[in-house]
Amino acid sequence: MEDDVQWELARVDQRASKDILPTKDNLCRRLVLDSSICEACGDAIETSGHVFWVCVVAHEVWDLSGICFDTVGDRVHEFQQFQDSLWHLKFGQQVDKELLGLVCIVAWCLWSTRNEVRLGKVRPQASTIFQKARYLLNEFQTTNLKLAKLVHDENVQWQPLMDLWFKVNVDGATFAQSQTMEIGVLVCDFVGKVEAKLSKCLPLPLGPLENEAKAMEEGI
Ligand SMILES: [Zn+2]
Structure with missing residues (x-):
């Protein structure tokens, strides 16, 4: 995964976990916008929970992901804020790291798509958003596997000098x-x-x- 994408992903997750993403709900609270209604569905207030879970766009992507949220807790869609859902998945349902990673990356893709659309780009198909998430997750795992192997193979420890060195x-x-x-x-x-x-x-x-x-x- 390119460094800037990885950095941006971590930044979005961190901001989402602190509920400081500039969602329309948060921007309205800060008097930056007049309307907090989600532009994708026009149906509800755009909180982070709405962008990542409840909005019809999010639903389409999660359906494609094949993640069975019933097995990880159907309460996941009830949360108003994304960070509450993550806490529920991690500590309530104790889902594994890979699934949690995929959830975070899908959320990041939903957020970056939402921003691109707000800047005038055409909204991509749900399948395109999910393919991008899978690609990024695979790349992330491959990179980390290589790094872990590298660290393991180095097996750094002190050794006496060889003769004549x-x-x-x-x-x-x-x-x-x-x-x-x-x-x-x-x-x-x-x-x-x-x-x-x-x-x-x-x-x-x-x-x-x-x-x-x-x-x-x-x-x-
Ligand atoms: Zn919506």
Whole structure:
């Protein structure tokens, strides 16, 4: 999943969970809009619960999802706000992570579609919205699987140096007032004997990360 999409998804979930999404209901409360009626159905006040669960558009997408809400609790549609539904699913019904993930992503797709339509785009079919949600969920799971495998495979742990290898320790410090940096290097052999040492002052006002990189370059 692209980083910006993933970030946006987390942001929508967080804002939904705090009920600070700019739904028409919330915008009316803040006197930004005069009407809080949902534009998709023209039938009810647009709360987050309405956008994500009750609206006819949401119903069509959830029907396509195949998620049987009767088995996870039919009270899920009764909640006025999305965060209450999530709490009910997670703690009341104890649904698994994957289902909860799909629910959040479908909700995000419903919200982003709602925003695009408000900006003048044509409302897509429910099947298109759901396909996008499935695609994003698959991509998210694949990415996380790769990351989890990578972390597992690294199996990082301390090991003694192999014979005839050298270990280079470096460190650097920046001095803002004099706009300089100082670096120190210590080279030890495979039995721990110091073979070389170096300290150096450079007229470079580098940041902490660049400082470490420069020290490593000098050390090598
Ligand atoms: Zn509606």
